Amino acid sequence: MAAHRKSAHRKPKQRPFTGPAARTAATLALAGAATATSATGAGAAPAEPVPTAAQVRAKVDRLYHDAEVATEKYNGAKEKEAAATKAVDTLADEAARRTDRLNTARHTLGSMATAQYRTGALDPAVQLALSSDPDSYLERAAHLDRAGDRQASLLSNIRRQLSGIARVKARADQETEALAARRAELDKHRTAIQSKLADARKLLATLTAAERAAYERSADAAHGGGPATSADRAAAGAHADRAAPRSSVAAPNSRAARAVAFAHGAIGKPYVWGATGPNAFDCSGLTQAAWQAAGVSLPRTTYTQINAGQRVSRSELAPGDLVFFYSGISHVGLYIGGGQMIHAPRPGAPVRIAPISQMPFAGATRVA
Numbered sequence: 001m002a003a004h005r006k007s008a009h010r011k012p013k014q015r016p017f018t019g020p021a022a023r024t025a026a027t028l029a030l031a032g033a034a035t036a037t038s039a040t041g042a043g044a045a046p047a048e049p050v051p052t053a054a055q056v057r058a059k060v061d062r063l064y065h066d067a068e069v070a071t072e073k074y075n076g077a078k079e080k081e082a083a084a085t086k087a088v089d090t091l092a093d094e095a096a097r098r099t100d101r102l103n104t105a106r107h108t109l110g111s112m113a114t115a116q117y118r119t120g121a122l123d124p125a126v127q128l129a130l131s132s133d134p135d136s137y138l139e140r141a142a143h144l145d146r147a148g149d150r151q152a153s154l155l156s157n158i159r160r161q162l163s164g165i166a167r168v169k170a171r172a173d174q175e176t177e178a179l180a181a182r183r184a185e186l187d188k189h190r191t192a193i194q195s196k197l198a199d200a201r202k203l204l205a206t207l208t209a210a211e212r213a214a215y216e217r218s219a220d221a222a223h224g225g226g227p228a229t230s231a232d233r234a235a236a237g238a239h240a241d242r243a244a245p246r247s248s249v250a251a252p253n254s255r256a257a258r259a260v261a262f263a264h265g266a267i268g269k270p271y272v273w274g275a276t277g278p279n280a281f282d283c284s285g286l287t288q289a290a291w292q293a294a295g296v297s298l299p300r301t302t303y304t305q306i307n308a309g310q311r312v313s314r315s316e317l318a319p320g321d322l323v324f325f326y327s328g329i330s331h332v333g334l335y336i337g338g339g340q341m342i343h344a345p346r347p348g349a350p351v352r353i354a355p356i357s358q359m360p361f362a363g364a365t366r367v368a
């Protein structure tokens with residue numbers, strides 16, 4: 001009896017899973033392990049590190065520089081687009097004038113053909129035989145021969161004009177294709193500028209107020225910021241040239257002096273990419289406008305302005321010279337003497353006086 005009770009409380013022996021049951025158990029075990037791993041985060045990709053304030057400032061500076069490079073390319077493309085537009089318009093005017101002349105010639109030829117039809121021209125020999133006044137007939141015949149010569153000349157002229165119009169239209173088609181390419185290039189550079197400036201704004205927005213203020217101070221120091229050219233006074237509408245110290249170095253001639261005077265008058269005005277004044281400027285727009293005020297026409301871009309005069313060394317600089325920076329010749333200022341220039345630095349920084357030593361010097365040109 002005791003043995004029976006003991007066997008009644010004995011646990012049944014567990015048999016190992018085999019077949020489909022074993023596969024199901026293994027699947028559940030693997031799923032549980034994967035869930036546990038996911039829950040602990042052991043298999044998750046590491047989060048991207050948040051950039052430091054110094055890294056943000058470096059990226060913003062690079063974006064502003066890249067935007068300025070794109071701005072000069074935009075300015076060059078815009079200049080070419082304007083030239084292509086003018087060429088297309090000129091060819092359209094020429095085609096219209098040629099068409100008017102062609103229509104006049106056609107009208108004259110049509111009038112002559114109508115007159116001949118109305119005379120019902122007979123064979124000349126028959127007309128001579130039937131004429132009661134042969135001398136009069138021969139005189140009229142001579143007039144008819146001259147009229148025939150004139151008609152042949154008109155036909156030749158019409159053929160020449162048709163050929164000329166065809167050539168003009170072919171050139172117009174080529175210029176129209178070039179214009180479309182220029183406009184596509186313009187859009188590409190405009191998009192690049194807007195994208196880089198938007199990225200810079202987003203990065204600046206990640207900084208605290210104190211970090212952003214520190215960045216602005218460092219950027220101002222790098223580009224010649226100071227009391228005489230503060231953005232605050234520019235925003236208030238005051239012209240910094242009233243307080244900015246004028247250089248004691250005399251300009252080499254009256255035109256250079258006028259260019260320097262114009263640049264002083266622009267101090268405090270905002271930087272706007274693609275702008276040539278009078279209320280805003282980009283870097284090459286400012287130098288172009290300054291020399292235009294002196295009666296000298298400069299090309300639009302930094303990389304063409306550097307070839308607009310005589311190259312001078314850094315030790316030979318005089319007020320009015322154009323000073324260029326970076327290896328790609330992407331920035332320009334107007335030298336005013338004493339190691340200083342007036343330039344339009346970047347978005348958010350108005351036209352100001354700055355030392356030329358603050359950026360990598362690339363060369364200088366004397367315009368006049």
